[in-house]
Amino acid sequence: EIYAKIKPKGKRNNRDRRTGVSPLITLLLARFNECEKLKKEADKAMNKVAKDRKEAICANEQNKILTNEVKRC
Numbered sequence: 001e002i003y004a005k006i007k008p009k010g011k012r013n014n015r016d017r018r019t020g021v022s023p024l025i026t027l028l029l030a031r032f033n034e035c036e037k038l039k040k041e042a043d044k045a046m047n048k049v050a051k052d053r054k055e056a057i058c059a060n061e062q063n064k065i066l067t068n069e070v071k072r073c
Contacts, residue, residue: 002025002029
């Protein structure tokens with residue numbers, strides 16, 4: 001569909017008749033979709049790491065406060 005939109009109109013060569021949509025374009029589109037999927041998964045993982053890092057910093061701060069309170073007693 002996409003190939004048909006960008007392909008110049010006019011004479012068809014033997015390759016067009018033989019294969020229809022170019023296998024290379026189909027392969028590129030599949031790889032593009034796979035890359036987009038992997039990028040979304042990586043972004044989701046990075047967001048989770050950032051959230052976990054913030055939680056760890058908060059927990060460390062609370063631990064320091066409690067440790068100081070225990071030392072005072």
